[in-house]
Amino acid sequence: MRKALMAGNWKMHNTTAEARQLAADVAKACRDFDDREVLLAPPYTVMAAVADVVKNTTIQVASQNVCWEDKGAFTGEISPVMVKDVGGSAAIIGHSERRQIFKETDELINQRVRGALKFGLTVVFCIGETLDEREGGKTFTILEEQIRKGLAGVAPEQTKDIVIAYEPVWAIGTGKTASKEQAQEAHAFIRGLIADMFEKNVADQMRILYGGSVKSTNVDELMAQPDIDGALVGGAALDAESFGRIINFQKM
Numbered sequence: 292m293r294k295a296l297m298a299g300n301w302k303m304h305n306t307t308a309e310a311r312q313l314a315a316d317v318a319k320a321c322r323d324f325d326d327r328e329v330l331l332a333p334p335y336t337v338m339a340a341v342a343d344v345v346k347n348t349t350i351q352v353a354s355q356n357v358c359w360e361d362k363g364a365f366t367g368e369i370s371p372v373m374v375k376d377v378g379g380s381a382a383i384i385g386h387s388e389r390r391q392i393f394k395e396t397d398e399l400i401n402q403r404v405r406g407a408l409k410f411g412l413t414v415v416f417c418i419g420e421t422l423d424e425r426e427g428g429k430t431f432t433i434l435e436e437q438i439r440k441g442l443a444g445v446a447p448e449q450t451k452d453i454v455i456a457y458e459p460v461w462a463i464g465t466g467k468t469a470s471k472e473q474a475q476e477a478h479a480f481i482r483g484l485i486a487d488m489f490e491k492n493v494a495d496q497m498r499i500l501y502g503g504s505v506k507s508t509n510v511d512e513l514m515a516q517p518d519i520d521g522a523l524v525g526g527a528a529l530d531a532e533s534f535g536r537i538i539n540f541q542k543m
């Protein structure tokens with residue numbers, strides 16, 4: 292049985308005071324459940340503050356990216372050790388904004404994934420096709436390439452620390468959610484591929500999140516799909532009431 296993971300990616304939003312307030316409001320909105328987990332990914336500058344606010348809750352904290360080394364001359368980067376030092380336990384890697392705006396390649400993302408796993412972080416590994424790729428019938432080819440390259444060299448025993456987030460680029464921040472059928476189809480494909488790369492048991496246990504305009508109004512039907520195990524939420528995670536409703540999704 293896979294535990295749902297409801298993750299909020301704050302992207303480049305929130306000063307310290309705003310972050311503390313939002314984290315406290317999210318903590319208040321969380322019901323006491325044992326069938327789901329909550330993860331917040333604030334900007335680096337407020338990770339420690341958020342971790343402090345949620346320290347007596349089950350909410351986990353993630354960074355929005357991470358380097359593969361523990362320290363060194365990597366200007367602008369932060370290390371897995373630093374993430375853990377400020378109370379983080381996970382890192383988002385391969386987000387489409389990193390791929391598209393900052394030109395991160397599958398090879399670089401793979402380095403990040405392997406480094407994060409080596410230093411004991413949970414990896415939220417993001418993949419997804421652009422609109423052109425979907426319309427050109429290339430969705431599955433792209434997903435397969437991103438997964439095979441991004442997870443190259445990962446040992447089967449490390450897969451328990453990996454969560455995949457399927458985020459079709461055309462659905463991110465656009466208000467255009469993938470339909471539940473489109474999302475389920477992609478998730479089932481991803482699970483099949485993981486079974487092929489590792490083994491069925493690994494695929495059965497791996498959580499695959501959906502991301503892209505998840506809102507309080509569509510979360511229930513998305514979460515009712517058999518291969519959707521959670522959500523990676525952007526815009527709606529910046530409002531405690533909306534994110535609270537998403538966390539507290541109703542089982543259909």
Ligand SMILES: O=C[C@H](O)COP(=O)(O)O
Pocket residue numbers: 300386458462463464465466502503504505523524525526527
């Ligand atoms: O990391 C989150 C995703 O990019 C989704 O963002 P969004 O919910 O604003 O579409």
